């Protein structure tokens with residue numbers, strides 16, 4: 550039950566149903582309509598002739614003929630007249646009608662093109678927003694176990710809002726470490742001082758607890774040096790319990806806190822947010838089966854993608870996101886554009902995973918969830 554944006558020719562997709570952006574006559578045309586009819590062969594047109602056309606916002610279903618899909622769902626998008634002629638509602642109605650029809654025919658997977666965004670002239674960024682919002686709402690409300698694809702034919706037909714694009718591009722520019730990560734440059738004097746101090750902390754704690762130093766190597770990345778140096782043991786405790794509401798009272802508490810792995814932390818946050826599991830995995834755009842797997846294993850180590858999708862669903866702050874990642878042995882990195890884009894959205898308090906995925910797609914990055 551999730552939405553995936555992919556760059557793909559819809560006529561090649563092995564799904565239960567593909568959606569056609571047709572015209573009211575349903576007798577074929579240009580764009581994706583023409584491509585679907587060409588790939589399906591003459592049987593599709595014959596069946597379409599029996600349907601009596603289709604109104605804007607409604608949908609009709611046929612078989613797939615020579616296409617690799619079982620069904621073609623034909624819908625008619627609105628022609629763009631400037632945005633004040635009910636275009637948004639009509640376009641949303643197309644997605645809803647097609648999804649209902651897919652559900653009624655037991656489809657587990659359905660692929661949409663960006664309806665109205667070609668010949669019918671709907672601005673692409675706006676068409677994309679309507680598509681993702683409507684599909685997301687349907688998936689949130691529906692019990693159907695359905696995987697929905699938004700097939701974007703070519704890069705040019707894909708656009709997120711200019712302002713959003715510019716904002717993210719600037720953020721990447723300001724933060725991307727690219728090839729020049731901290732590994733390839735000398736440490737600044739204060740960083741060396743911080744590193745030495747942390748090393749001493751580790752040695753102290755290990756000595757005190759009679760444990761090998763390796764056990765404490767996996768602490769989260771060092772925080773910038775505080776203006777007022779903290780007593781050394783407290784500094785380490787804070788790093789160990791970074792993101793926790795209360796600082797731990799002792800080393801034992803801090804280690805117990807660390808032992809609270811990804812799954813217990815996740816479940817606690819779900820409770821704190823007053824969410825249900827279903828709300829959480831749907832909002833994270835992840836599969837119910839994957840969520841059950843995470844839920845049933847206290848030591849589950851999710852992929853970074855899954856951990857971040859759940860952090861977004863829970864609307865975690867940056868600090869909390871770093872915390873939940875560290876519980877799976879992961880971290881946000883400024884050497885990764887993917888990570889920086891996610892960070893941009895979290896820092897701006899924007900937690901719509903589908904909007905984030907649109908942006909990731911626009912920057913050629915893998916998508917969250919699904």
Ligand code: AR6
Nearest residue numbers: 559570572578579580581582662665666667668669702706
């Ligand atoms: N796979 C996925 N997407 C595609 C493909 C493909 N093979 N080919 C085109 N697109 P359009 P509309 C994208 O014009 O705006 C027809 O003549 C394309 O890049 O096909 O709803 C009908 O008969 C664009 O983003 O549909 C109607 O008269 C999107 O599909 C009229 O066009 C929709 O572009 C409908 O216009």
